[in-house]
Amino acid sequence: MSTADDIETATLTALPSALPAETVTPDVDADLPEDRYLNRELSWLDFNSRVLALAEDQSMPILERTKFLAIFASNLDEFFMVRVAGLKRRDETGLSVRSADGRSPREQLQMIASRSRKIAGRHARVFLDSVVPALAAEDIHIVEWDELTQTQQSRLRQHFHNELFPVLTPLAVDPAHPFPYISGLSLNLAVTVRDRAEGSEHFARVKVPDNVNRFIRVDTIDDTDRDEDTRPAPTLFLPLENLIAANLSELFPGMEIVDHHLFRVTRNADFEVDEDRDEDLLKALERELARRRFGSPVRLEVGDDMTEHMLEMLLRELDVDPVDVVQIPGLLDLTALWQVYGLDRPALKERPFVPKTHPAFGERETPKSIFSTLRDGDVLVQHPYDSFSTSVQRFIEQAAADPQVLAIKQTLYRTSGDSPIVNALIDAAAAGKQVVALVELKARFDEQANIKWARKLEQAGVHVVYGLVGLKTHCKTCLVVRREGSTIRRYCHIGTGNYNPKTARLYEDVGLFTAAPEVGADLTDLFNTLTGYSRKQEYRNLLVAPAGIRKGIVERIEGEILAKANGDTRARVQVKANALVDEKVIDALYRASQAGVPVDVMVRGICALKPGIPGLSENIVVRSILGQFLEHSRILHFGAQDEYWIGSADMMHRNLDRRVEVMVQVRDQRLVADLQDIFDSAMDPRTRCWELRAEGRWEARPAAGEEVRDHQRRMAQRSRHHFESK
Template identity: 60%
Template sequence: MSTQTGDESTPGTLTAELEQAADQELPEGRFADRELSWLQFNERVLELAEDDGLPLLERVRFLAIFASNLDEFFMVRVAGLKRRIATGMAVTAASGLLPRQVLEMISVKAHELAARHAAVFAEQVQPALAAEGITLVHFEALHDSEKERLHKYFRKMIFPVLTPLAVDPAHPFPYISGLSLNLAVMVRNPNTGKEHFARVKVPPLLPRFIAVDARGRPHRPEDAPDDDGFRSFVPLEDVISSFLYYLFPGMEVVEHHVFRVTRNEDLEVEEDDAENILKALEKELLRRRFGPAVRLELAQGFTPRLRDLLIGELGIAETDVYELPSPLDLTGLNLVADLERPELHYPQHLASTARGLAEVESAKPVDMFGAIRARDILLHHPYDSFSTSVQQFLAQAATDPQVLAIKVTLYRTSGDSPIVDSLIDAAEAGKQVLAIVEIKARFDEEANISWARKLERAGVHVVYGIVGLKTHCKLTLVVRQEPDGLRRYCHIGTGNYNPKTARMYEDHGLLTCDPDVGQDLTRLFNQLSGYAPRSKFHRLLVAPRSVRRGLIERIERETAAAEAGRPAWVKMKLNAVVDEETIDALYRASRAGVQVDLVVRGICAIKTGVPGLSENIRVRSILGRFLEHSRVYAFAADGDPEVFIGSADLMHRNLDRRVEVLVRVTDPGQVEDLLGLLDLSMAQSTSSWHLATDEDGEPVWQRHHLDDDGRRLLDLHEHLMSTHRRRLTDR
């Protein structure tokens, strides 16, 4: 089968029968709402925190992840719905629901999940931590000696950075920054009896939970080693509350309560003038800090007068108020989850060097260019080491005198990234270095601006992509002078060039010097940095022009094959499925008898098991130790399977408003490996969530992690780690 998959490829021809089937009207209400589906995803994260079969500190981590996820959901998705309602853009969602209806349903579900999240911590995880000598306690529960130590700590480290802000005719109600913890304080003048409101911000740069020595505490096991693993933690706001009299000398503290505000932090950057994208973004980042409030969290116990005061001053609706047990903001539990207690964590994972890069582990780095010349190398992180593959590839390219040019796309990376260092080294060595930097990567904008300027100062050619599109693809092109001429070495990945997240995110990457891929990347980089809108590609599908079209063509080929009585299937692994055109193509394929298997980590707008529509569609979701992040698209193709990996999910933003790349994997062994991974992810014996439909026709996720005898099903991450360990010992 031809590997021509580019922008100018000839559209597939449907049979007359398939055209007729495609024209059949699909039923209304066939799409699940994306926002409600996202909440179902975060509910699956919460179910991991509830699982007492997981290591305790990992459950703590999942509680923190849930909280962080929900924060972002309100900052972006809920904020977006509110903005559309406020501006009169009450457009019906694909699910058939109006934004106001969706917002009401979100409020009900989010309140339920927030309460459940707090209960999991208070009733399950916190007692389990206490049994292990790790406690979160109130200041008043401490021993006198511990109180005295915290008193000294408060006076030395906390008190100097606190700024109480009074509210009176001379002092208007203060601005409350998004996601900050605050104390609402009511004080009384003992001379006049008059009461005043003040707000005290909990300093965000101080530790969220303050560790105190737990030696001698009754919950500490007698035979416990004397190390940092056994600790009591006191919430920072609790310590501040205990010493409020330092902030208001001569006044009586009548009451105090903790609250937290979430604001609209989505960005709307006008890109009419490409030269001003950077300045426009910096201006928008400043505006983000003052976005309208979209959620108010109150610690239980707020008096009606203070509650009404905050609601009125913040201009927030009653439905956006969340009253929860203390402590608020459980994202801070990451500090507890980081404790050095190996027995309470997942077993340590040591990534191995990928096959093809080192058959025998050695302290000496492999010749990356020689290895890539020998064969295409398929990477699977975090099981395959990022540092000995992608990182080493760029490091060697930076120092190799035969390398003439390096071109790379950067969406998210760490500020101290060895990737950035390698690009700087290459530029300083006189090589041509081009970095396509996406400065609009959500919540990484300021960091990206910072290191983009660092690259520019080192002589790297920095380009901010194409106006109106985010550059989300993960690409590297290295041009090297060799005895037989110039050779192009390429890396195409599904994940970011970030060494830190590469240890936690599951991703694929392809290292190759295939001339077709080299030519494809050369054309694409020219398109990104210059003007080449009509580029053709051999092994790539490139959004926004050809990813949706290319995938739908292949789905339709499978549909035609099924109509003709030939074997047909579609298998996909991705983060989200929302795009209606692609979903409809999958529905039509299911109607024709195509078996459709999807592994979806997050949002899924497909409804499974609907008679006459989706009986042949199965959807699984896998969450656990690693964040499933790779995208794999596979098609039966009449016995010669086509498999693509890349950066694109099936979402409007990916297919229409981003530069995304899928590359076809052609090595038969690698195709077999990827198909085997998809099949294992879908297997009944693998722990996962199954998407079903309830009696009302609405999607529901059911966890399958135990067999009929109550034994745990196969954990995909543990299985793959074990497989890679065996491969390492077999060298």
């Protein structure tokens, strides 16, 4: 339920390089209470707690619950690698910048340590006490070595010798062998061995291989005669570390195995590239990626059975503060549960959703010309309900193949393996078209993939640029220039999600297709800014960060306040975003509430605003919806001004100050009705959600016994009705 976008931090060149931009408090309204913000780090932990609540929901299919355990674990890893790492860096360097709620880095680290230990313990207990028994009830068993039969153990020992033993490298620690480097997020066995002759004890480390499956399918290795039993064999998963532990004597012949314990280190994965100093951004980024694996430790996870002596040794050798230790009952690193989720057991999962082709673009196998469609009017798509491959991907592929298309200009933030979008751009360049791809190399945790695609595009003749110095290019835009008779027409796509066909099946996003001349002119100006030396800041139908989005949003909120004062009953502000932490935007929403303007906020993750406080925010409702798909779109509605905007920007400092973001106004009344329907469904009192209370507590709604609706199912049903009515 999270992405790297939710975790990553940006840096300000005018401040010490270790300082994330989110910690810089802008000028805010001094007339409002000082304690009006929730802590963003704790708010993020609350978000991940809501993800965990989905794993606890016994009404959900068991493999879906297993999946949410894996998502929770992956989210928490990234949180420590980036957010906690940034706080530690500021604390260690003595930077006294406080969070918006007034806490120092050290105070925040203390709160995070306490809260994260509790939530990690809850995560482990949900797995052990609820999910494991529920899996077993479906004949899916995560077993330990001692639970296997002698025949199974014998076959697995043979498997160990054939497949694992050759790749394992036990590393001793003694005066001649220094403590080995422990890579981030790797699983490791800390082993104590005793010399049988001398009686002395020694420490050794065995890394659990990370290039093979974490779980061994015992039932596929064990082909024991089942005495003509025709029932399917139970699915048995043995953790890889259990097999290694059972065969440690093979790695240390002649030594007595005293004990062994599992541990895992999380390292600082944040880094910077000095774009003012480095002439070649691509090479500089590759250099920094090589350094990332050597970041300082920020968390040490250990089994709850680890001895005090072993733990003290690890703390000393790894230079880890005891406060950063998390003791876990049961298995470490539950991200591996994706392997269990991958079982071919459709009855134990949500029914797969099959996207449909938007009727404006034809049937799946009989496509219409997107260019002729857009000449008739704008089209709004909502993924995954509307197919990405037969809308966005088809748009770019048709442009690449059309001999009348002269140029394609596109931003690429995150792509997928063997991306059809990238392949279409390569085909367009091969056909002699002018193709420009702005590849954002610094998309966190996708840097290596983006370097690969940048080189591939360059080799194919695509003009590749890397954006503006000091800014990440996060906007989702594509401009197609086409000759039509004696005129040139521009076709545009502006969306809220990445040009990634894989995530488009998992993330909820919206996108606007248009041939409106003013939008085409705006995108032309924007690409000239991104690729050249233009410094344009004002646009006709776009808001563009870093100069224009915050300013545009606050001005429009003030417009709703003025409309309310003039008696306009339509005054309302509605926001759908992944995060809401920007103080100026929050303060503007507080002022709107004080003026009597209703404010609806649908936020998936972090929210620093406190709703429901008399005299401050009693007219604000904040909701969070999590489900089968990750709510990812950003939509704004200003009621009295009758304006709807969609785009790439969240209400965060990094998005509004340190990124190129684009929001576009949707004007067609047919399309704004669809956007309003999203808000109406999300804010319906019957919709399953969490509501934020003033003290920062998230409360599940509706209450037990009340009628419940599912927002995402409502959107899917709307989509089907939309198609059937065409």
